[in-house]
Amino acid sequence: MNDKSKSVKFFEQLSWGIWIWSFIALLCVSIYLSVWAPxxxxxxxxxxxxxxxxxxxLSIKMRTTTKIEGQMLISNKAKIDLKFIKSATALDAEGFKRLAGVDADPAAFxxxxxxxKTGVKVELKDKKDPTPYWLISxxxxxxxxxxxxxxxx
Known part of the structure; x- marks a missing residue:
């Protein structure tokens, strides 16, 4: 294999947003005051x-990483060869919420x-794999x- 086939073609790492860190800062102040008083x-x-x-x-443990490296789609520890991907659909907030909730398939990854709030539905075409699709933030x-x-x- 050449170097080009192993190159990273997409990389995204999602971690906590500013609103979660703001909440944690307030929580730490509350913890400090609760212990400081007595x-x-x-x-x-x-x-x-x-x-x-x-x-x-916890924030490090909860990070999600999605990348396309070589001919593989990698989401956290899960990997799938691109040849097994039938289609990919970008989902807006409403579509993502529905597919992660009421319209979810229990066999999906x-x-x-x-x-x-948004994500991608990656439909699969592997006959040996019962997973119909991946839903990725x-x-x-x-x-x-x-x-x-x-x-x-």
């Missing part, structure tokens, strides 16, 4: 620091986040669809 400054700083480290670790679903179409050529 136990003092050092205990409050220690507990707040440990809490923030826990939140930060979901790589979604609660903070993402994306900030820019049209760019992911274009990258999939281009990579399949």
């Amino acid at each position: 136990l003092g400054n050092i205990a409050a700083l220690l507990v707040t620091g440990i809490s923030f480290a826990g939140f930060y670790s 979901l790589a979604i986040n609660f903070w993402s 994306s900030k820019d679903p049209k760019r992911l669809v274009k990258a999939l179409v281009k990579a399949q050529k």
Whole structure:
């Protein structure tokens, strides 16, 4: 294989938005004040620091990564060869919400986040795989669809 076939043709990593970090900042202030009042400054700083480290670790664990590398679509730890992709559809907020909710197929693979409003439906054509489609969160679903179409050529 040449270097071009292994190159990354698309990369997107979704992590918590500013509104979640704002909430965590307020939560840390609340934790600090709750511990500071009865136990003092050092205990409050220690507990707040440990809490923030826990939140930060959780944010890293909850990140979603989607990439097209070589002839593979990779979403977190799941991989599929591009030859098994039938089609890809960019979904707006309403379509994404419906497909992740009331219209969801229980056999579908979901790589979604609660903070993402848009995504891509990737329909599969592998007869050996019972998974009908992948639903992937994306900030820019049209760019992911274009990258999939281009990579399949």
